[in-house]
Amino acid sequence: MKIANARVIVCSPGRNFVTLKLETADGLYGLGDATLNGRELAVASYLTEHVVPLLIGRDARRIEDIWQFFYKGAYWRRGPVTMSAIAAVDTALWDLKGKALNVPVYQLLGGASREAVRVYGHASGESIEDTLAAVGRYRDRGYTAIRAQCAVPGMAKTYGIGRTDAYEPAERGALVESVWDTSRYLAIVPVLFERLRREFGPDVQLLHDVHHRLTPIEAARLGHALEPYHLFWMEDPTPAENQESFRLIRQHTSTPLAVGEVFNSIHDCRLLIQEQLIDYIRTTVVHAGGISHLRKIASLAELHSVRTGSHGATDLSPVCMAAALHFDLSVHNFGIQEYMPHSTDTDRVFPHAYTFAEGMMHPGDAPGLGVDIDESLAVTFPYERAYLPVARLTDGTMHDW
Numbered sequence: 001m002k003i004a005n006a007r008v009i010v011c012s013p014g015r016n017f018v019t020l021k022l023e024t025a026d027g028l029y030g031l032g033d034a035t036l037n038g039r040e041l042a043v044a045s046y047l048t049e050h051v052v053p054l055l056i057g058r059d060a061r062r063i064e065d066i067w068q069f070f071y072k073g074a075y076w077r078r079g080p081v082t083m084s085a086i087a088a089v090d091t092a093l094w095d096l097k098g099k100a101l102n103v104p105v106y107q108l109l110g111g112a113s114r115e116a117v118r119v120y121g122h123a124s125g126e127s128i129e130d131t132l133a134a135v136g137r138y139r140d141r142g143y144t145a146i147r148a149q150c151a152v153p154g155m156a157k158t159y160g161i162g163r164t165d166a167y168e169p170a171e172r173g174a175l176v177e178s179v180w181d182t183s184r185y186l187a188i189v190p191v192l193f194e195r196l197r198r199e200f201g202p203d204v205q206l207l208h209d210v211h212h213r214l215t216p217i218e219a220a221r222l223g224h225a226l227e228p229y230h231l232f233w234m235e236d237p238t239p240a241e242n243q244e245s246f247r248l249i250r251q252h253t254s255t256p257l258a259v260g261e262v263f264n265s266i267h268d269c270r271l272l273i274q275e276q277l278i279d280y281i282r283t284t285v286v287h288a289g290g291i292s293h294l295r296k297i298a299s300l301a302e303l304h305s306v307r308t309g310s311h312g313a314t315d316l317s318p319v320c321m322a323a324a325l326h327f328d329l330s331v332h333n334f335g336i337q338e339y340m341p342h343s344t345d346t347d348r349v350f351p352h353a354y355t356f357a358e359g360m361m362h363p364g365d366a367p368g369l370g371v372d373i374d375e376s377l378a379v380t381f382p383y384e385r386a387y388l389p390v391a392r393l394t395d396g397t398m399h400d401w
């Protein structure tokens, strides 16, 4: 099973995706997602210029050795560009191994630990009433866990608020700047969740994403204020470059904490996990070194009663979504999976075996990951530069987005 060819495919069926396709001398191929939202071409270049030439001729069966070769062998370790590139190679190799052995990837990972994977959807609105209506729509579609975000009065644009239920956070063309006001945000969020609990009762799981906007003590105050409404989690309450800042939040609130969608290695969350400063680790297949490395993070987390809750917005291609579902189905300490359905064009470019029903997903039983790429259709959607927005405080100071 020697790797005979490797190619990077960049396309934009509604948003940009970077896909690695590995082909073996015996005619099999495997796919890996390498999409890094807003910095897509950096990973495409890293793969094409530096990784692909070193892949040709390698034995595709040696997944762990190839992972270590690209991690230790680069000398320059970690970082989102490097780890997304390694993730793409790793994911494609798991896909290849599954196809070679004619089994779905989750069977190679120890088999299913559950019947299906619970996912949560994104409900949002320009007002509390709109958000209540959006949560109702998600519940009607079968979701049992729903993230709720509400526009902040007086702020022109709030993160996570879509014009429709199917929104795309990255914007094509000019970079968008939004304004952030912490006081107004902290005033409205507890009101929103008080209404949501009153309207929908105790059974629906409610989640909220703070998107790294608060200081640790502000996050502690919000977590404490939300305790009566029993959130499933409060996500990204504060930036986590300093993992120790979560100690302060933890001292003040029993609201469960989730963080990690921007992490790219186990070293970004080691302290958070070992000291049980969080409840859910949100690292993803594509940004945290692939299935192989994510399993190591999950194993460390399992020792410390931390569960997985992987990032799953539309910046994951269907290749990563499939890989995530094989991982989710197999690890014992799975918690929940984020899910934003892709556009129709994306689903046409990436036909897939995974399914959604009643708030649950399953990767399917096709050999490998169960996802393909229609290359002739992909070329009809060329790359378009797009950025996530940025945020400034009302006085113009740059803030976390």
Ligand SMILES: [Mg+2]
Binding pocket: 209, 211, 235, 236, 261
């Ligand atoms: Mg998030």
